[in-house]
Amino acid sequence: MARVKFLCDADRCIECNACVTACKNEHEVPWGINRRRVVTINDGKPGERSVSMACMHCTDAPCAAVCPVSCFYTTADAVVLHSKDLCIGCGYCFYACPFGAPQYPKVGNFGSRGKMDKCTYCAGGPEADSTPAEYAKYGANRLAEGKLPICAEMCSTKSLLAGDGAIIAEIYKERVMKRGYGSGMWGWKTAYSDSPTG
Amino acid sequence: MSISISKLRAVCAAIALLFAVAHPAAAQLSFKPTAEAVQEDQLLKALKEGDKISGRISIPDPMASSLIQPAGREWRDFQRSKLPVIGAVAIIGMFALLAVFLMIRGRIRVDHGFAGIKILRFASFERFTHWLTASCFIILALSGLNISFGRVLILPLFGPEAFSTLTAWGKIAHNYLAFPFMLGLVMMFLIWIKDNIPSKLDLEWIKQGGGILANGKHPPARRFNAGQKGIFWIVIIGGALMSLSGWYLLFPYIPANVTELQFWTVIHAVIAMLFVGVMLAHIYIGSVGMEGAFDAMGTGEVDLNWAKEHHSLWVEEEQAKGRAPDTGSSRPMPAE
């Protein structure tokens, strides 16, 4: 099985937010929740870069480590998923996540945040694959259909890459070699300790 | 046509000239779109402790503008590696200490036996305040410890569904019982502060180890001895810190960012462990550890001999005020 990852080649990202829109549409993500977002660093200054970020499906994921009810699990492809039936909406995964990935349906005082929602790498949840029950809670299960995440598939500049970590890292490195520059594999050091397979 | 061919030609020549002049200049600039590009590596290296890389975001959620916050990893390590150690030392350690103490010292008896005469120690309002705070504390402690360690200790026993339901209820209990707990804390502070101001007498009490280490030795004390004053201040200060840190967790949109939330959870969790440890000792001495002590908070009335042994000066004050039976002597009476 592959170790799948996301990689955003920030030197190609044009901050069009197509990935964000595609994600929202594909999974019918509710208003107020953004599984993916585009952050612009040094906005308006020379050398600004935009990075499309969602859950990185970390190695040894911090969210899973701190969840008080231990509702996370990692698939054979190393996708980090969770069960909304078990989640108690405590917010701990959001505190631990280095990428601000966990989202909540409610602005929650009194711990009334509701069930946590985050990027599933288009891989659904614990319910049976591609069922209406799975779709209602987690959105589409493209992985089960043999497709990659919609955000990366939609990316017009092919900035956002999804797939086997070793392969997309190779593609990125080739690009950097050819064009002679690269602002980095954003988030990889933090999510995977920079290892393409880890 | 009003524009002559020659005029057009002249314009074209001018444009061509412009290009000819401008081109070498452009080549000199040799604009590189990447020369000043931000580098993730440099940004990560420049990060200070607990800081994060953030930028501008077009969605209306300021928290989403944070791109990478490596501190999340450290907080994870705190929750999963450090907190269990702190909890184990404070709680299991205290149990062990108390067990050893019980084995060596045994139950602290009333040296002179019960007098059979009762004296009112805590009025009903005081007892109400104590038990309001205490019952909230116990549920807060159990539901809080379940948040910290339930997934290791209780999840394997109950299975994921039942444990998740239990924890969800525990969280609701924790969130709402925080309020009566805080109320009890304020009431306690108001009704007992006057008896808990440290005084010279306390130094003497501490020097003699409170008299709890040996039989028959009882340093004089007013209404509260130095040990009880210590408990009072630990409850007040610890409770205030729990309330402050808990408040931020309860209303997570007050702290501006995740780093602050992490900070308050660490404060809340660490003080919780120490607090629970100290309260175990308090519960021990108020029940198993000392004969006659529980009555003070149970019925509110304690045996006169117990009172004379542990709070000699207080008994004298009460007798002087006519609120206690005057037995003529401040010495404990022989047992019947």
Ligand code: HEM
């Ligand atoms: C003094 C008694 C209390 C004890 C022993 C206690 C203990 C704990 C513990 C052990 C945790 C889990 C910490 C972790 O693993 O990170 C926790 C979480 C929490 N505590 Fe407390 N706590 C107390 C009082 C309070 C008060 C007064 C408040 C509110 C003002 C509060 C609000 C919270 C909140 C919001 C959480 C986060 C989890 C949740 O949403 O339920 N606690 N507490």
Ligand code: SF4
């Ligand atoms: S990015 Fe955040 S939510 Fe996703 S696996 Fe890592 S810690 Fe968990």
Ligand code: SF4
């Ligand atoms: S919000 Fe849900 S998924 Fe996140 S740590 Fe809490 S219980 Fe686990």
